[in-house]
Amino acid sequence: MTGRVHLIGAGPGDPELLTVRALRLLQSADVVVYDRLVSGEIMGCVPAGTRRISVGKAAGFHPVPQERINALLIELASAGLCVARLKGGDPTIFGRGGEEYEALIAAGIPCEQVPGITAAQGAALSAGIPLTHRGLATGLRYVTGHRARDAALDLDWASLADPQTTLVVYMGAANMAEIAAQLIRHGMPADLPVLAVSRATTASEQRLSASLSGIAAALEAKPMPAPVLFVIGHVAGLARDEALPLAALDAAPFCKLASHG
Incomplete structure (x- = not known):
């Protein structure tokens, strides 16, 4: 059967x-x-x-x-x-x-x-930022920052380099220097805010804020456990200094309650 x-x-x-x-x-x-x-x-x-x-x-x-x-x-x-x-x-x-x-x-x-x-939603939630916000972002795009078998990134950089669209890059740590350089070369402001998040919504979450031109150097100075997700755009400038206390919750009572509810 x-x-x-x-x-x-x-x-x-x-x-x-x-x-x-x-x-x-x-x-x-x-x-x-x-x-x-x-x-x-x-x-x-x-x-x-x-x-x-x-x-x-x-x-x-x-x-x-x-x-x-x-x-x-x-x-x-x-x-x-x-x-x-x-x-x-x-x-x-x-x-x-x-x-x-x-x-x-x-x-x-x-x-x-x-x-x-999604990881993008979780990271934004924990940082206290909206992925879209009136006056700051008119759209939202998810892209991968890593290709299978380490193939070259052949993204449509001109299309992605829109400062009015929040760009979320998954698995981009290894290629962030190239990603940032390509976006700036195609028109994104060098001082555009970027938020990098690892292990979002968990007790071991790590976050790092920088400008688009400075994110690769900041990540090199302060490496984060992979995979790292990047939120690029004006909304990233709204990130809180401290993570919301979601990860402090004890999962066991929740799982027990849900299984018998």
Whole structure:
């Protein structure tokens, strides 16, 4: 009897930012296949007896290739199991959720995508800034700052260099000097505010503010754990000095309450 797979967004890290549906599916799954960026607090919401399989990746280190992850999900579901495939943020925002969904559907495996709060939203929430704000930003764009197999960044720099649009760069730490230089070369002000955030909404969150021309040097002087997300635009200038106290919440009572509510 064929099982099914739920591609679940874990959100940015704080377990209280899980959706109710995501939490319910986590607590009813036979097995949870999870990424490196899923926080320990969120994994604490998984029942103690549930099988867990880590398939986490880091930059330049992929112990479980994507093709093997796809095959693993198919194998587990084909064995009749209900699989929770747990990814940080939203599974379809630079999370390869689309690739896994296509592989599962092609194999005849029932699959549901469960959206999560994106890393960009979590980072902005924790810093107390809006990603769009009247008078400061008329639009919002998400781009990746890293290509597979370290390929060259072939982004449309002229299109991205709009100071009236908030630009969020995922996984951009290694290439931030090039990204900043290209944006300035194509018309973005050198003094445009930039906010860099690592491990947003968790107890180990780190944030760094600088200008567009100075962000690469600031990051070199104060390295942050990867992946680092960058908010580029006028709204980044509204960032609070201290993180909001979301990560101080104890996840255990929340998980227990939600599972019995």
